[in-house]
Amino acid sequence: MDLTERPQDARFRREAREWLAENSPPLPLPSGDSATGVPVNLEWERQLFDGGWAVVSWPERYGGRDADLWQWLIFEEEFYAAGLPQRVAQNGISLLAPALFEFGTESQRERYLRRMASVADIWCQGWSEPEAGSDLASLRSTAVRDDAAGGWRLHGQKCWSTRGAYSSHMFGLFRTGTQQERHAGLTYFLIDLRQPGVSVHPVARLDGDDGFADVFFDGALVLDEDVLGAVGGGWQVAMATAGSERSLSLRSPGRFLASADRLVKTLQAEPGKSSDPRLRAAVADSWMAAQAYALSTNVLVSGILDGAQVGAEASLSKVFWSELDVALNETALQVLGDDADLDSPWMRGYEFSLSGPIYAGTNEIQRNIIAERLLGLPRR
Amino acid sequence: MDSRLTSEQLEMRRALREVLTDACPPSVVRAQWNPDAPSVVTTKLWQRLRELGLFGVLASQEIGGMGGNEVDLAVLLAECGRFAVPGPLIETMAVGVPAAAELPGETVADVLSGALVVTAAPAGAGWFAEADTAALFVQVSGGELAMAEAEDVRVGARRETIDRSVRHFEVTGGAWRAIAGSDGERAGNRATLAVAAQLIGLADRMISMTVDYVQVRAQFGKAIGTQQAVKHHLATALIALEHARPVVYRAAYSVAFAEPNARRDVSFAKVYAHRSAALAARVALQCHGAIGYSWEHDLNLWMKRVWALAPAWGTVAAHEAVVAAAVLDGAPS
Ligand SMILES: Cc1cc2nc3c(=O)[nH]c(=O)nc-3n(C[C@H](O)[C@H](O)[C@H](O)COP(=O)(O)OP(=O)(O)OC[C@H]3O[C@@H](n4cnc5c(N)ncnc54)[C@H](O)[C@@H]3O)c2cc1C
Numbered sequence: 001m002d003l004t005e006r007p008q009d010a011r012f013r014r015e016a017r018e019w020l021a022e023n024s025p026p027l028p029l030p031s032g033d034s035a036t037g038v039p040v041n042l043e044w045e046r047q048l049f050d051g052g053w054a055v056v057s058w059p060e061r062y063g064g065r066d067a068d069l070w071q072w073l074i075f076e077e078e079f080y081a082a083g084l085p086q087r088v089a090q091n092g093i094s095l096l097a098p099a100l101f102e103f104g105t106e107s108q109r110e111r112y113l114r115r116m117a118s119v120a121d122i123w124c125q126g127w128s129e130p131e132a133g134s135d136l137a138s139l140r141s142t143a144v145r146d147d148a149a150g151g152w153r154l155h156g157q158k159c160w161s162t163r164g165a166y167s168s169h170m171f172g173l174f175r176t177g178t179q180q181e182r183h184a185g186l187t188y189f190l191i192d193l194r195q196p197g198v199s200v201h202p203v204a205r206l207d208g209d210d211g212f213a214d215v216f217f218d219g220a221l222v223l224d225e226d227v228l229g230a231v232g233g234g235w236q237v238a239m240a241t242a243g244s245e246r247s248l249s250l251r252s253p254g255r256f257l258a259s260a261d262r263l264v265k266t267l268q269a270e271p272g273k274s275s276d277p278r279l280r281a282a283v284a285d286s287w288m289a290a291q292a293y294a295l296s297t298n299v300l301v302s303g304i305l306d307g308a309q310v311g312a313e314a315s316l317s318k319v320f321w322s323e324l325d326v327a328l329n330e331t332a333l334q335v336l337g338d339d340a341d342l343d344s345p346w347m348r349g350y351e352f353s354l355s356g357p358i359y360a361g362t363n364e365i366q367r368n369i370i371a372e373r374l375l376g377l378p379r380r
Numbered sequence: 381m382d383s384r385l386t387s388e389q390l391e392m393r394r395a396l397r398e399v400l401t402d403a404c405p406p407s408v409v410r411a412q413w414n415p416d417a418p419s420v421v422t423t424k425l426w427q428r429l430r431e432l433g434l435f436g437v438l439a440s441q442e443i444g445g446m447g448g449n450e451v452d453l454a455v456l457l458a459e460c461g462r463f464a465v466p467g468p469l470i471e472t473m474a475v476g477v478p479a480a481a482e483l484p485g486e487t488v489a490d491v492l493s494g495a496l497v498v499t500a501a502p503a504g505a506g507w508f509a510e511a512d513t514a515a516l517f518v519q520v521s522g523g524e525l526a527m528a529e530a531e532d533v534r535v536g537a538r539r540e541t542i543d544r545s546v547r548h549f550e551v552t553g554g555a556w557r558a559i560a561g562s563d564g565e566r567a568g569n570r571a572t573l574a575v576a577a578q579l580i581g582l583a584d585r586m587i588s589m590t591v592d593y594v595q596v597r598a599q600f601g602k603a604i605g606t607q608q609a610v611k612h613h614l615a616t617a618l619i620a621l622e623h624a625r626p627v628v629y630r631a632a633y634s635v636a637f638a639e640p641n642a643r644r645d646v647s648f649a650k651v652y653a654h655r656s657a658a659l660a661a662r663v664a665l666q667c668h669g670a671i672g673y674s675w676e677h678d679l680n681l682w683m684k685r686v687w688a689l690a691p692a693w694g695t696v697a698a699h700e701a702v703v704a705a706a707v708l709d710g711a712p713s
Contacts, residue, residue: 371611
């Protein structure tokens with residue numbers, strides 16, 4: 001164990017904090033999941049890119065600054081501590097990009113990474129289907145070979161696609177083999193949504209924003225150069241992304257550390273409540289949970305920097321952060337007391353936190369993975 | 381930056397595990413439950429641990445110790461927790477030996493050689509572990525440590541704790557004198573850390589013994605470990621443990637390097653380690669069914685150690701309050 005901060009990290013933190021303080025837009029920004037809010041968020045995210053802070057851990061040629069994971073964690077802490085919201089670019093930069101770095105061709109990286117970071121392209125994830133949620137490998141949307149066009153024709157329906165209504169591109173899984181092949185018959189495609197044969201229908205979420213989309217495919221074309229990984233190898237690529245989605249890449253500790261800090265301040269600002277022992281205990285619990293998540297992430301990151309792969313341990317993280325987020329927001333509503341019924345930022349946070357145990361693989365599925373792959377219990 | 385244990389620490393843990401596998405099977409733990417059992421400090425187990433140098437983890441090498449820090453202490457005590465090692469580990473390793481090292485003369489050498497038994501308790505507890513065998517008593521409070529010798533105190537009735545391998549005796553009287561230059565706050569932090577470290581070891585072992593059991597026990601024609609309800613119980617226990625362990629080692633690091641938040645971090649460690657161990661105990665019992673509720677089954681020994689450690693060196697509620705005060709009131713920690 002050596003927890004001393006490297007001098008370059010202290011410098012990096014200072015630089016990030018100063019840049020964010022000088023360039024941060026008026027807060028709070030409108031929702032990045034609503035038609036009116038998206039353009040405002042995109043403008044800010046372009047500014048972030050121009051400042052060189054959009055994707056700090058990426059190579060410089062794609063718009064990053066070659067920072068290592070420790071510095072990425074620091075940036076995330078500073079970003080959320082400044083009160084900035086989740087990013088519209090998120091699904092691209094935190095879910096697709098890791099797969100592009102691992103499985104992409106040189107041409108794919110050149111064509112997509114920089115545009116993704118600068119929000120010139122906006123990516124959504126196309127995995128779920130009406131009949132395929134937790135059992136993703138049963139999905140039925142197909143990709144049919146079109147040799148004349150040099151690619152694949154997509155058919156079927158994707159659903160629950162986050163920000164699909166505002167996206168130019170989708171990374172999706174389609175069946176190129178038979179239904180019986182399950183995992184083995186799937187291929188990962190990089191799809192331009194702005195073409196004939198694609199129709200996108202916004203779907204409102206629990207909070208009323210059109211944050212989801214149903215996306216219908218009827219013969220849309222994907223060229224061979226936009227197959228990510230091997231034909232029939234989509235599951236492997238998708239699961240590599242799932243590891244990122246479940247742990248630090250999608251949900252860095254900084255987000256929860258900042259929420260816990262805000263919660264502490266919310267209680268401190270409530271005269272008469274800040275001495276209520278039940279509220280104090282609940283707020284301290286949220287603070288501890290956020291810290292515990294950060295500390296366990298540090299162990300994970302130490303391993304990754306030493307060459308370890310994040311495998312099923314990502315499932316431990318996923319259950320922990322999603323449950324901590326629910327508890328933290330529930331606590332905030334308790335602190336608000338009489339005003340807990342207002343459509344406040346904390347209520348919005350509470351609503352969104354409730355989706356955490358569902359997306360990125362439900363917590364029931366994560367517990368199955370933990371039991372079978374980490375504890376070694378038999379499948380059946 | 382590296383949050384993992386060093387290869388030396390992993391090696392040290394491996395060596396201790398090897399000794400304990402041989403010297404501390406459940407039968408040895410259970411033997412200490414016998415009301416007529418001699419104190420553990422007179423047993424072969426204690427002799428082996430002494431030879432290994434375990435008790436001197438925090439003593440410098442010049443005085444015959446291991447020259448380790450609090451992270452090493454936590455590594456070793458977590459391993460002791462896995463084996464439910466009975467006896468005054470906290471009193472000896474976390475408090476007694478460092479206190480003896482502050483005293484002139486041969487005291488610390490005598491403690492390390494086993495010639496002299498030292499025990500310790502928080503000021504005001506009114507009882508000490510191993511008071512009937514101890515020659516040196518150390519009291520821990522926020523200021524300097526206070527000490528007394530056996531002839532200065534009156535040893536009273538045994539305190540019947542839920543873990544019968546634990547030997548507590550009421551202690552009254554005593555001409556307590558301060559150990560000049562000693563740091564009571566640090567000693568208290570070490571003791572609390574020692575509790576937390578044992579708790580994560582206990583949790584770890586209860587999870588693994590249950591994982592073994594549910595693969596052997598069959599109902600409805602298949603191993604109960606194939607059932608999702610059973611899997612989810614165990615997964616939940618593992619999630620808690622894997623998020624408590626880094627908290628404990630972080631606290632150990634804070635104490636080792638005298639960081640400003642050491643007290644808060646140690647309290648946080650006790651709270652999380654306790655919750656994780658209490659959950660592991662419940663899950664383990666539930667997944668064992670009635671056999672786990674029987675006196676004969678060894679799970680018993682681990683569960684009761686967890687319950688006995690819950691109030692040790694500050695109740696969980698007291699440590700929760702320390703964290704809350706540090707976080708909400710900016711109280712010095
Ligand atoms: C906010 C949000 C954003 C999302 N964004 C996207 C996106 O961008 N792209 C995308 O493709 N999808 C997205 N999803 C969909 C998400 O991936 C699915 O909701 C998820 O995979 C679960 O599938 P389902 O909703 O069909 O539930 P189901 O699979 O029908 O599950 C319903 C319940 O049954 C339980 N269950 C099912 N199978 C098992 C089992 N084997 N063992 C135990 N319990 C089981 C589940 O845990 C759950 O509690 C999003 C969802 C949410 C809520």
